[in-house]
Every structure is written in structure tokens, then in C-alpha cells.
Amino acid sequence: MLTCRICGASVREFVDFGRQPLSDAFRKPDDTSEEYFFRLAVGACESCAMVQLVEEVPRDRMFHADYPYHSSGSALMREHFGRTAQEFLETELSGDDPFIVEIGCNDGVMLSAVHEAGVRHLGVEPSAGVGEVARSKGVRVLTEFFEDSTARAVRDEHGPADVIFSANTICHIPYLESIFLGVDALLKPDGVFVFEDPYWGDIVERRSFDQIYDEHFYFFTATSVRAAARRYGFDLVDVRRLGVHGGEVRYSIARPEARVPTAAVAELLAEEEARGLVTRETLDGFAAGVAGIRDDLVALLKDLKDRGGRVVAYGATAKSATVTNYCGIGPDLVSKICDSTPAKQGRLAPGSHIPVVPSGEFAEPYPDYALLFAWNHAEEIIAKEPAFRDGGGRWILYVPEVHVVE
Template sequence: MTACRICGGDLVEFYDFGRQPLSDAFHKPGQFQDEFFFRLAVGLCTDCTMVQLMEEVPRDKMFHEDYPYYSSGSAVMRKHFELTARRFIETELTGPAPFAVEIGSNDGIMLKTIADAGIKHLGVEPSGGVAELSRSKGVRVLNEFFQESTAVEIAATDGQADVIFSANTICHIPYLDSIFKGVDALLKPNGVFVFEDPYLGEIVRRTSFDQIYDEHYYFFTARSVQSMARRYGFELVDVERLPVHGGETRYTIARQGARQPSPAVAEMIAEENARGLATLPTLEGFGENVTKIKDDLVALLTKLKAEGKTVAAYGATAKSATVANLCGLSADLVSYVCDTTPQKQNRVSPGTHIPVRPAEAFHEDTPDYALLFAWNHAEEIMAKEKQFRDGGGKWILYVPEVHVV
């Protein structure tokens, strides 16, 4: 039995994805002899209901100088973060000398709008490459991991913040005790800590199991976040569903008693309880659905190969590592993965070592079928690649089930 990282309660494993690599470790061909692997398994805390990984991958192995994910790569996400920034400008950053801090600011996609408005800001980003790109956009960045000591230093230098924001980052961080102590040191008395991450309710509903990989340590619900916030002296005061990344929730945290909780909090928790979301029977049923998708996808790809059809994958996403390695995919079934990220091109996919080629390959060496790893951007991608569909090409998706469109 493993102890919960939040409350110390019993953590009960409900699904094992097996031996998995670092999801964003794209090696050069023939240079993966020392590739890092770990056991990817997920469990439920029977006390605070937090769902989390059973094993922790060292943070410096995942987030480093050459970290290859750029938030600005999607037009949908660029718009999403621009609207997020404008909302903060209109609501929380209206007082004298407002100050906004972002944990895991990536390439500055959100903070740039705040910087352009002339508002004091700071991004805290441990990955050197994306941090440097932020600076080139005029965004102020501290190239470090956010933790209690970092927050204390920022507060001493810049004062306390009106808003501490984080997107697709808090779920990455096992040591949330240090994060909340840092927020306590850095946040103004009436400030807000706002973070958005993949929502367990959507992961279970859609069986979007590829949201589970090394970087995602926690899988939040309103109930588990409420419990976590109270444990650290804070309160969950609002929740908001978001359509991005296959279904996320934005959580707004304030100091206890500082703000009146929105009715949306109680409504979401009631819905989660009615679904039995954070219960072993529900999560074990999710695991059974994962196994069915795995079996169906392998069967389809094997059948297409037997028929002489060609299959390539679209989007060398972090989450595709879970799918490819769980299913044991190889270049024998999926000839290549195309991706627009230069840092991933002319390398091989983590664990399965499928060649990653530039996006142009999709038109120069057009497959009969395209396995859409970046399914959360399906609408945007399919509109962009209309020529593929018009030419008889077909898309393979596996969320919420294996199907061809």
C-alpha cells in the first residue's frame, strides 16, 4: 500500500499502464540505449479521494532546458490564454500596482497579454528553452521551479500578488504542500490562486486515458481540490468547466473566509457524488474501458496492415506515449508520426521509436489512414487538413472509443 501525497491516506491502485517512457523524451535515432522507463500506474486515496500516480518521476528528468512543448503551437490555446489574461485584467488586476504571477508560464502565451497591458507580472518557468522564448516576447521570467522558497524570495523582491495563475502545471507537481506554502507567502490577503488542469470527470466519461502519463501526477475533481485546499488553509471558491485539452476545470482558491464560494462548487461536487466518480467501482470500470480501447485499436491497425493500407500518426503529443506504449505500437503498424515542433522532428517517439517527421511529410507521403494522437485538437486539425479527407484519407480516433471518420 502506498500513502497519498496529500493526506497520507491509503492509496489503492486501480489501473496499471505498464512500462512507460518519459512522455516528452524524443531521442535521436539509435541514441536511446539509456532511455528512462518507469511503471505508470494510477490509484485512488480512500480518504481524501485524490487520484494520483503510484510512482513519481524525478522532475528534472521531465522539465529541463530542452523541454519540447510550446503552448503557443495551437491557435485555440492562444485564444484561450488571451481571453484568460483579459479576464484577469478586467476583474482581479484592477487595483493600485497590480501584480500577476504564473506558475509554469511556458512560452509566455498568457503573460504576454498582461505584459502588453503594462501590468507588473512574473512567470516562474523551470524549462530554460521556453523561458528564454518568453523573454524574447517581453515577458519577465524567473527560470526556476516554483516552491515555497521561490515564493518567499519573490514576495521579498516584488511584494505579494493579486493573482497566482497556473495552467496544466499544478497537476504535474507531487510536492503540493510546498506549492501551497508558497502561495500562502506570495498571495495578497484577498488575492486568488487560479489553476486549470485536466478534469478526472471528463477523463472517466470519455475514457481519455492518454491524459495519464508521467507529467500528470494528480487528476483533480472539485471534491478532492476542496479537501486539498482546506488542508493547507485555503478554500475552493469557484469552479469552471473548460473545453480545452479534452475537458479541463478551472479552480479558484482563496484564503479561508476571504470570499464567498460560488454555488458552482457545491453543484459540481454533488454531480461527482451522484456519479460515484471517486469510487473504486467507477475507476475500475474506467480501467476495463481502457483495456477494450487498447485491444480494439491494436486489432484495427493489424487489420489495416493485412489489407496493405498505410497508417501514419498525427501529433507527437506527450499523451501519445501512453497510447503507443500501452498498445505496443511500432513503425511496423504506424509508419511515422508527423509534428510541427522542430525539437521533435527527425527523432523517434518515446519508447516505441516510431520516426517523427515534419508536418510536410503528411502531404508528401500521404497515408491511407491517420491515427490522430492530438485528438483534443481534432476540429482545428481536420479543418487544416481538409485536403487529406477530400483525397480519400480517413482519421482514426480512440476517444471515447476506437472509430474511423
């Protein structure tokens, strides 16, 4: 029987994406080593409602010195984290000698603004490569995984934190108990733990199944986050819907005696109950919808190939590993993936082995169709490539359904 990583109750599996590779394991063309695969399946706890992966991938396989994702790669995300830093500076970090810790600071996109403001800070980042990029911006970085022991060491050296922040990281961490123990040890009595991650409600609504891959172990809702927080002696005190990364929620966690939950918490909890986000009917309907997208996308790509259409992909995202491997899409249907990340260029996409090339090759020459894996940045990307559409090129998107943008 599958058991919940949070509360130990039974978990019902509802979708299986089959054998999947590590989503960021882009291979050199001459690499003949055995590729790591795992079963990517998702279940929901029948007690605390936490949606979670069935199988855990060892963390050091995913987050290491060569981890290729850089948060600063998108102008949209740079703006988002700039606003986030400014909000903290004007509110939680406006007192006497404030201190903020970021779990998973990546390349320092948020903390660099905090550093420029002269505020004490520390990024806890296990991936050494992106951590070095953050250091080059003046950000103070500890190259470690955040857990109970790490937090205690940080407090001993720097004192308690006013804010512990994390973006697109807490959902990666199966061992939430150690995270909350660490937060309890490091956070000031009246401090706040703020994290933002993909929202299960948006994933269900948009059928954005590619948000499900090895790094995303949990898929949060206000209901499941509140249950987890209370289990570890905290409470959910605020929520905010965010438009980034295909739909996220920013959760604010504090000690129960420190802050009163806002009206937004009750509103989102009520909305989730009304929508039945983890009912059997909703979850089975999601799985069926995802299977339909797979079938429609493969049928479209095969039809375009049969008619002589040239298709490339845009954005070698972690999400694209789920799409290509679940759908069985390889170089026969999509000749290459154009991407701006140097660490991915000249390599092969995980599992599918589709070649990844610099984004400049997108126009050499333009294809007939472009499969947009980075659909969560569609507006930004399409606006950046007007010559493609002006020349008759068409974008293929698959969220919330397969469609061609004329």
C-alpha cells in the first residue's frame, strides 16, 4: 500500500507517465553510459489531500554542480523576483538589522536585489554551479541542502531569520518534516516562512501535465499546505495566486500565536473544497484528459510529418522531458529543440535524445511549425520571434489542449 510522506495515510495513485529520465540530464552525443530512468506516477493522500509522486528520485541525482536551470534566464522571472525582493524590503525586512534566508537561491535572481539594498542575507543552494553565479553577483551562498542540521548551523553563525523564502523549491523536497524542523530552529518567533510553487488547482484546470516531472515531488494546494504546516506546529496565514510558471501560489507560514490568517486563506480553502481538487472524479478526469492530449499531439505531429511539414521545438525545459517521453516523441517527429541555455546546447534531450541547439538556429531556416515546450513563457517568446509568424510559421501548444496558433 502506498503511504503519504506527510501523514502516513493511504495514497491512491491516479496517473502513470511510465518510465521517465531525469528531466535535466542532457547528455553529450557521445555519452554511452546507461541512462537513469524511474517510474513517474502520481497519487493523492486520502487523509491530508497532499498530491505527491509515488517514487522518489535521489536528490543528488537531480541537484548537483552541473544543474543547468538559471532563474535569471527569463525577463519575466527577473521582474517577478525583483518585485518580490522589493516587497520584502518594504515590509518584513524594514526593521533593525533584518536577515533573510532563501532555500534554493539558484543564480541569485532575488537575493541580488536584497544584497544591493545592504540587507543581511544567505542563500542555501546545493547546486554549486548556479551558486557560483549568485556569488558573482555579491550574494552570500552556502552550498548545502537545507534541512534541520543546516538551519541550526546557520542560526548559530548568523542568528535567527526574519524571513525564510523559497521559490520553486519546497515542492522538490520529499523530507518536509526536516524542512519544517529547520524553519522552526532558524525563524524568529514572529518571523514568516514564504514559499511559492506550482499550484495543483492550476495544473488540473489547464491539464498542464508537464508540470509533473522528477524534481516536483509535491503538488500543493492551500488545503494540503495548511494540513502539513499544522502537523509541524505552524499555520497557513496568507496565500496569493501568481501567474508565473503556468500558475503558482505563494504560501505564508507562521507560528499560530504570531499572526492571524488573512481572509484570502479561507477564500482559497473554500474554493478548493467546492472544486473538489483531489476527489476521485477530478483526479481520474485529469488522467483521462492528459491521455487525450498525448494522443492528439502525437497524431498532429505524425500528420505534419506525412505532409512534409518541418517541426522543431522551442525551449529545452525540464517539463519537456515528461512530454517527449510520455508521448514517445523523438527526432523523427521533432528534429531539434532550440534553447538559449549554453549548458544544454550541443547535447541530447533526456530520454528522447532530440538534439538541443542554440536558439539562434531557430531561424536557420525557420521551420514550418514550432512545438512550444516553454508554453508558460508563450507571450514573451512569441513576441520575441515575430519574423517566424510573419513568414507563415505556426506555434503548436498543448496546454490546455493541442492547438495551433496561426
